[in-house]
Amino acid sequence: MNNGIQSILVLGLGKVGHLVAELLLETDFQVSGGDLHIPSDISYPTITIDVKDSEALARHLEGFDAVLSCLPYSYNLEIATIACSKGIHYFDLTEDVPTTRAIIEMSKGAATILAPQCGLAPGFIGIVGSSLAARFDKIRAIKLRVGALPQHPTGLLGYAFNWSPEGVVNEYLNDCEVIENGEHKWVSPMEWIETLVINGIQLESFTTSGGLGTMCETFLNKVENLDYKSIRYPGHVRQMNFFFHELLMRENRELAGKILTNAKPAVSDDVVFVHASCEGWKDGQLLRDEFVNAYYPMIIRGRMRRAISWTTAASVCAVVEMVNSGALPDRGFLKQEEIPLEKFLQTRNGRLYGREKAEETW
Incomplete structure (x- = not known):
């Protein structure tokens, strides 16, 4: 029952x-x-x-x-x-x-x-990634990327704190779980920087903590490579590395969160980018499947929601x-x-x- x-x-x-x-x-x-x-x-x-x-x-x-x-x-x-x-x-x-x-x-x-872990990342992105992986006979890589950004970025950070500052600082400073070449590892945050293009918009992504949830445990010995990265506008990660490491703000996470939210407060016109991909073999062919979308504010119960x-x-x-x-x-x-x-x-x-x-x- x-x-x-x-x-x-x-x-x-x-x-x-x-x-x-x-x-x-x-x-x-x-x-x-x-x-x-x-x-x-x-x-x-x-x-x-x-x-x-x-x-x-x-x-x-x-x-x-x-x-x-x-x-x-x-x-x-x-x-x-x-x-x-x-x-x-x-x-x-x-x-x-x-x-x-x-x-x-x-x-x-x-x-x-x-x-x-029932939110966006971890949460929805893991549901999407797992559904892509289920289509393959053998999986080479699962790559999960999510970013919540202002639609109209300003300044070198190109960011707005529409999410918990405690959570964001945590993601930027805690080690990140990955599977690399079949081995379960912990790697540094704000590394493995790559370029993405979604709907013609150039973006960057880099390792952050927590986005995979329990997927490393689930997919160990089933996938060669699995990682999660946050999506930002180009140049963001360089500025954040300067802030946390050269200025030593990593030593005071609470103060770091207050400084960042004061400098980059929340905006109403945001966008959530989701980019999930899976590479592997189907019927002997090496293929790549993707789930890519951009989500925008929506009217729900008579009010516009971020x-x-x-x-x-x-x-x-x-x-x-x-x-x-x-x-x-x-x-x-x-x-x-x-x-x-x-x-x-x-x-x-x-x-x-x-x-x-x-x-x-x-």
């Missing part, structure tokens, strides 16, 4: 969290939101929660079938631990590798699903739908690469990835 989801608590009501709650409401879930500071434009029940208070958090989770964290990664392990102990389904958007490793250990024997917000929110909400319907397991650890892309895109939230015009509404 499927261990379904009716009521769900969304923790963290920033732009992504608020949209997650709205999308789940539209998908007929009973939704409540929790945050230390509740925004004024909320139409669903809310709870004022200080997630640093473990006892209070445990009390507030009582009665919910699931909890979905849209908070910075540093809070997620405690939330997952409490959810697991209470038999509550758990979802998050983290890219942090140690957090995910701890949740994997916790999931052994769990009575409910523990599903971190591309990074709706792509992230739609991804995790689609996974919640699939767990609830029985299309995915309802207990243990959920690997993103085990989610079938076709069924993902058939969910109500997954279908947002098939829309082409920002004027379309939910």
Whole structure:
């Protein structure tokens, strides 16, 4: 019997969290939101929660079938631990590798699903990459690239912090998992720089941490090369290497995040680039398949939503739908690469990835 989801608590009501709650409401879930500071434009029940208070958090989770964290990664392990102990389904958007490793250990024997990494990268990009790989008899390389960028970049960085500064700094400074020539390795971030062109726009990509999720474990001994890189406008990585390493800002990650967000605040006109490719053999022929797209802001529930917000929110909400319907397991650890892309895109939230015009509404 499927261990379904009716009521769900969304923790963290920033732009992504608020949209997650709205999308789940539209998908007929009973939704409540929790945050230390509740925004004024909320139409669903809310709870004022200080997630640093473990006892209070445990009390507030009582009665919910699931909890979905849209908070910075540093809070997620405690939330997952409490959810697991209470038999509550758990979802998050983290890219942090140690957090995910701890949740994997916790999931052994769990009575409910523990599903971190349900956002864009890790998350949707792993679902796409795995679906490409399934078409091949033998795989030579899986290459996954994602970038959330301003449509109209300015300055040498050509960037805007539309995502968590803690998460971005983490990705730029933590070592990166790869498979190279069949061997599982850890390599430095902001390396292996390459040029990409998407829709006639020249871009660069380079190694960053966390985007592969658990794919190295899944594809070890099945693929010769597997890596994830972030997409940016040309010249970005050179400036970031100067900032973090020559100016030694790597020694104070919190201050680095504050400086960067002050210099490059969020913009409304963003774009999310997704570039996934797989090389290998089909019927004895060496071939390459690609999934390449650019996603733009979209009107959802009467409001224009940033591309990074709706792509992230739609991804995790689609996974919640699939767990609830029985299309995915309802207990243990959920690997993103085990989610079938076709069924993902058939969910109500997954279908947002098939829309082409920002004027379309939910």
